[in-house]
Amino acid sequence: xxxxxxxxxxxxxxxxxxxxxxxxxxxxxxxxxxxxxxxxxxxxxxxxxxxxxxxxxxxxxxxxxxxxxxxxxxxxxxxxxxxxxxxxxxxxxxxxxxxxxxxxxxxxxxxxxxx
Amino acid sequence: xxxxxxxxxxxxxxxxxxxxxxxxxxxxxxxxxxxxxxxxxxxxxxxxxxxxxxxxxxxxxxxxxxxxxxxxxxxxxxxxxxxxxxxxxxxxxxxxxxxxxxxxxxxxxxxx
Numbered sequence: 001x002x003x004x005x006x007x008x009x010x011x012x013x014x015x016x017x018x019x020x021x022x023x024x025x026x027x028x029x030x031x032x033x034x035x036x037x038x039x040x041x042x043x044x045x046x047x048x049x050x051x052x053x054x055x056x057x058x059x060x061x062x063x064x065x066x067x068x069x070x071x072x073x074x075x076x077x078x079x080x081x082x083x084x085x086x087x088x089x090x091x092x093x094x095x096x097x098x099x100x101x102x103x104x105x106x107x108x109x110x111x112x113x114x115x
Numbered sequence: 116x117x118x119x120x121x122x123x124x125x126x127x128x129x130x131x132x133x134x135x136x137x138x139x140x141x142x143x144x145x146x147x148x149x150x151x152x153x154x155x156x157x158x159x160x161x162x163x164x165x166x167x168x169x170x171x172x173x174x175x176x177x178x179x180x181x182x183x184x185x186x187x188x189x190x191x192x193x194x195x196x197x198x199x200x201x202x203x204x205x206x207x208x209x210x211x212x213x214x215x216x217x218x219x220x221x222x223x224x225x226x227x
Contacts, residue, residue: 042217100209106158
């Protein structure tokens, strides 16, 4: 499968714990995007990364959330001290270039549930 | 900034009937327009996109959409739906130097 791979598919955490979501982009893609989808809502942009760089994090909460895309390995979205409101589906997408006319390829998401 | 409106949150339709899912957008600059489909527990798949040229765009699975600049609309249509088309459909826009903005989605339910 050469698509975007996200793991885990489902993640359950208790309030106050940390959540780590992983995303491996399509082979050859160096642009990665994270989105959050709340129930009955569309996807909301969180952060855009290229290898080792955060390009745009305007959609990411200022506290507790961080993202990285190291030179080697998957992109990681990290949520510290999770709260009930963090429960959502988190989607990763990748693209070959940063051109607006290039579609983004989406993973199947990680569904995060906070107890 | 851009915004996308999908007026119909749910659309039930009988199998083999035609369907239109509405999408309107707001933007002060030119945008590219996309339709994505999301099946249960999956990510988004690209149905079609409008970049330039002919305003009627054909996509996968028999879907098509028409860009109407004066009405700032990009409605999605299919002449005859199948049970397998049951899914959530998202309209999205992106402008130069900006990020994707998605609509809230329309849940299409195809009834036997």
